[in-house]
Amino acid sequence: MKRSTALASAGMLACSALAHAQNPNPLDIRACTAIESDSQRLACYDHATGHDHLPAAQKHQDETTRIPGIFTKDNNQHTATITASPSGDSEVAKPLSLLDSRWELSPNTKLGTFNIRGYKPVYIMPVFATSNQNDQPRSPNPDNNVGTPQQLQNIEAKFQLSLKTKVWQDIFGDNGDLWVGYTQSSRWQVYNSQISRPFRETNYEPEAMLMFDTHYSLFGWDGRLAGIGLNHESNGRSNPLSRSWNRVIANVGFERGDWVVMLRPWWRIPEDRKTDDNPNISDYMGRMDMQIIREWNGQEFGLMLRHSLRGGSRSHGAGQFTWSFPIVGNLRGYAELFKGYGESMIDYNHNATYLGLGISLLDWY
DSSP states (O other), X not given: OHHHHHHHHHHHHHHHHHHHHHSOOHHHHHHHTTBOOHHHHHHHHHHHHTGGGSGGGOOOOOGGGOOOOOOEEOTTOOEEEEEEOTTSSOEEEEOOOTTHHHHOOXXXXXXXXXXXXXXXXXXXXXXXXXXXXXXXXXXXXXXXXXXXXXXXXXXXXXXXXEEEEEEEOOSBTTBOEEXXXXXEEEEEOTXXXXXXXXXXXXXXXXXXXXXXXXXXXXXXXXXXXXXXEEEEXXXXXXXXXXXXXXXXXXXXXXXXXXXXEEEEEXXXXXXXXXXXXXXXXXXXXXXXXXXXXXXXXXXXXXXXXXXXXOOGGGOOEEEEEEEEEEEETTEEEEEEEEEEEOSSSTTTTOEEEEEEEEEEEEOOO
């Protein structure tokens, strides 16, 4: 009796897996592109296409090939993952956090250390345009004022690379992971042949982040992540174009369904005012931002809101809207609209509107 039941279960499982293999969810496959390790990415593709659910493959999966948090959509559009039951003879659907897909929060999504993962979006925008280019950057520090206006065009190109890796897992028992990340974004006057097509501004942002898996509810939202980190951002230029700051940044992540909200308040580490490139940067590039992400029908919408948390003449902020959408295969279109202060470090106290169009190679989630 037990044997016949087991055979029946295996048959049902095989049918389900084959059906899934014939109709893999493109969202699952797209999420696999964030994994740099060949063995882990192959395991992820097997999971997305259903090959790892065939009865003949009911084997132990060791830590080196465990797949990351890949979320799937059922008919009700709820996020879920398929995992083996404790008895090993059936599989059950369990909800999986969107934040798990990037931060490996749950025990079943942890991949270990030194695996290169996506962090912020990776994109290329051949068109990044503004009607108010900052051709004469200024700062309260007289050593950081440009005296002669630069011959800049209002249309340029922009691209961003952003990666992270975990360097220490489960620091406090089964929780607490230390990540290091690096983001680089460049604004390139590629169409400006009159001044030899220079890079107008490149920002370098290395950081270290200690992230924790959390479980609480607040106004119907699931509190899934909390963290603290050290952040350095600069443009690597000499005076008068040098700009930089160092911050301690807190991270609090919430989600509900296909929505994610990240809150990031920060404190700028003080510098000597005589050598500070941008002494009032916190009144322009802010003391906190909020990132709202919505996944819908293969598209990703993002809204960033940032403010100085001060009033009167010190009240400044910015907003950025992004849209990523499928084109063909893993190629995705990308659009960005920015309004306010601090689109880049050199523009930290410059108010402008920017519109960019291009392609995305890796999104937030």
